[in-house]
Amino acid sequence: MKRVLVELKNLSKKFGKEHVIKDLNLDIYEGEFLTLLGPSGCGKTTILRMISGLEKVTSGKVIIDGKDVTDIVPAKREVNTIFQNFALFPHMTVWDNIDFGLKMHKVPRTEADKRIKDAINLVKLKGFENRKPDELSGGQQQRVAIARGIVLNHKVLLLDESLASLDLKLKREMQIELKKIQKQLGITFIYVTHDQDEALTMSDRIAIINNGTVEQIDTPENIYRKPHTKFVADFIGEANILTGKITKVSENEAVVSLPDNMDLTIDNKNYQVGEEKTVVIRPECFDISSIESLDSFKGVVKEYIYDGMITKLIVQKDNTELRINLMDASSFKEGSDVYLKVPKKYIIVLGDKNE
Amino acid sequence: MNKKLDLFKNISLWPVVIYSFVLILLPLLYILFLSFCETDYVGGINYHFSIVNYLTIIDSTYLLIFAKSALIGIITTLICLVIAYPFAIFLMDKKEEVRNALIKLVMIPFLTNSLIRTYGWIVLLRKNGIINNGLTSLNIIKEPLSLMYNNIGIIIGMVYTLLPFMILPVYAAVNKLDPNLIKAAKDLGANKFHVFKDIIFKETISGAFNGSLMVFIPAIGYFFISDILGGGKQMIIGNLIKDQFLTARNWPFGSAISIFLIIVTFLLVRVYKKIGGNIDELGGM
Ligand SMILES: Nc1ncnc2c1ncn2[C@@H]1O[C@H](COP(=O)(O)OP(=O)(O)O)[C@@H](O)[C@H]1O
Ligand SMILES: [Mg+2]
Numbered sequence: 001m002k003r004v005l006v007e008l009k010n011l012s013k014k015f016g017k018e019h020v021i022k023d024l025n026l027d028i029y030e031g032e033f034l035t036l037l038g039p040s041g042c043g044k045t046t047i048l049r050m051i052s053g054l055e056k057v058t059s060g061k062v063i064i065d066g067k068d069v070t071d072i073v074p075a076k077r078e079v080n081t082i083f084q085n086f087a088l089f090p091h092m093t094v095w096d097n098i099d100f101g102l103k104m105h106k107v108p109r110t111e112a113d114k115r116i117k118d119a120i121n122l123v124k125l126k127g128f129e130n131r132k133p134d135e136l137s138g139g140q141q142q143r144v145a146i147a148r149g150i151v152l153n154h155k156v157l158l159l160d161e162s163l164a165s166l167d168l169k170l171k172r173e174m175q176i177e178l179k180k181i182q183k184q185l186g187i188t189f190i191y192v193t194h195d196q197d198e199a200l201t202m203s204d205r206i207a208i209i210n211n212g213t214v215e216q217i218d219t220p221e222n223i224y225r226k227p228h229t230k231f232v233a234d235f236i237g238e239a240n241i242l243t244g245k246i247t248k249v250s251e252n253e254a255v256v257s258l259p260d261n262m263d264l265t266i267d268n269k270n271y272q273v274g275e276e277k278t279v280v281i282r283p284e285c286f287d288i289s290s291i292e293s294l295d296s297f298k299g300v301v302k303e304y305i306y307d308g309m310i311t312k313l314i315v316q317k318d319n320t321e322l323r324i325n326l327m328d329a330s331s332f333k334e335g336s337d338v339y340l341k342v343p344k345k346y347i348i349v350l351g352d353k354n355e
Numbered sequence: 356m357n358k359k360l361d362l363f364k365n366i367s368l369w370p371v372v373i374y375s376f377v378l379i380l381l382p383l384l385y386i387l388f389l390s391f392c393e394t395d396y397v398g399g400i401n402y403h404f405s406i407v408n409y410l411t412i413i414d415s416t417y418l419l420i421f422a423k424s425a426l427i428g429i430i431t432t433l434i435c436l437v438i439a440y441p442f443a444i445f446l447m448d449k450k451e452e453v454r455n456a457l458i459k460l461v462m463i464p465f466l467t468n469s470l471i472r473t474y475g476w477i478v479l480l481r482k483n484g485i486i487n488n489g490l491t492s493l494n495i496i497k498e499p500l501s502l503m504y505n506n507i508g509i510i511i512g513m514v515y516t517l518l519p520f521m522i523l524p525v526y527a528a529v530n531k532l533d534p535n536l537i538k539a540a541k542d543l544g545a546n547k548f549h550v551f552k553d554i555i556f557k558e559t560i561s562g563a564f565n566g567s568l569m570v571f572i573p574a575i576g577y578f579f580i581s582d583i584l585g586g587g588k589q590m591i592i593g594n595l596i597k598d599q600f601l602t603a604r605n606w607p608f609g610s611a612i613s614i615f616l617i618i619v620t621f622l623l624v625r626v627y628k629k630i631g632g633n634i635d636e637l638g639g640m
Binding site: 081091152 | 535539540541554557558
């Protein structure tokens, strides 16, 4: 069983009348890479700051490593933060920036020097020790911030949109490197982002935050394949979200009838006829053909968007637009008729309890 | 189009140029010129080149006045720093309206004549003034304190008059500080003292230096404060210069001391640059 390292219990935060975090519960395991993912303004930074102590909690508890730290000042908490704008001290060199925390913790000089050297090697900044932050590129500043955050050997590192300011290519590189550093050190990373690709790439688990509460917490794969709510399905990746009614049930299968005469066969999980259901179909989950077959329904290609690796089609089925992504769509021109099917294993029915 | 705009810019700059030339540069050049002339000891000027005035400055009696005056200036500057920083830090996380309101309060004294405000202090500081009467009636002290006609009086007057010149640049620098730097320092284990010493003060040193210059230079020059609250017995450099121009009628020597002060100011800026300060942050000094 994995050990819980950070525990948020019934955490609430109000700024004046605005209730930003609402009775949030979250267990974070030792050594995991957990991402808090959600739209801007949903409260991610606030959650992070309550863990670091830089924001006071309105009610609830923050427990780190079994110790209730709710009323303990940031300086005494065994966590470190990497800020969105890095917050490197401009008047200090790279070396002094990394040294700052060690000095504050009165780490003996020889030990401190060794740790700084190790950290500098880890983030590949050898040779830059005497530069000031404004003499470094964005990526290098990022590395200094990481080194400064890990050099204290604390068990938890908090990262707030740390890669947001980097350009796409550098961002991809740093994502892989961050993950590597995290594995190598074996410490817990709590990473905040509004970028779903980033979350899916790096995380062991993702907590989807919506409106100050945890909407779902799961592995990246499960978040994508088995979203529990419309919000999660919509926020992560592209999705066709359709609501209809169960019209037929047999022993193993059921039929959900969606608007515009789309009947889909799904596994029966104790559904009742007449029950309303919302289904989610990812754009890459359609079987598409120009020839009619059993159970297929007809649509018309309305838009054809070439996007490099994949081609995006928008198919009009009566009044419903369906988004479909294909590796090879050369045989489907705009305006042509297509016949669609969805294998039932790819149909996500919301509201199903965890299997 | 552009040419017209350039022309307009040129014309609109002329009043400033003329103002600076006539009211700042010309008098300064005149003072510089005078400082290399000699007095004829009856209030007139011998117009021939001489460095005797500068040699007189090095005379030990004058050096003593300089040293005492500098000490008063340094103490005044330090007291102003000690008041300005907590004030600026207090304002840091306040709402914008609160900050603006309090900064306006700091500037209100500028609306009345500083000479009159200095006379006001007599009512507070004299032997049977408000402060001494208050303290004796509360039995905190038995004998009234000597708060004026001495160096203490001068320093009180200087701090009071010059404090806004420290608060404004310090506040401006602290206000520009990225609050995340302070959060980062706390996050890395810094206590309040280290947050101030290692982050806030180091990051706003240009504001502190700027304010210090704006306080120190007047603090060795504002002769009226020394006249009123020091009782005229306590000489500062400002008194010395004033006396040369008005009493001793030795304009060349007065000019030389003035030029000497200007040189000291420039040297201070050089020192600041040497210790790693950024001249641009001083705002055109
Ligand atoms: N210091 C503050 N004072 C008032 N409101 C705040 C403060 N910090 C954050 N908020 C509000 O709390 C909400 C959540 O903010 P934040 O945690 O920064 O969101 P996120 O990081 O997810 O974008 C926002 O509506 C924001 O306006
Ligand atoms: Mg944020």
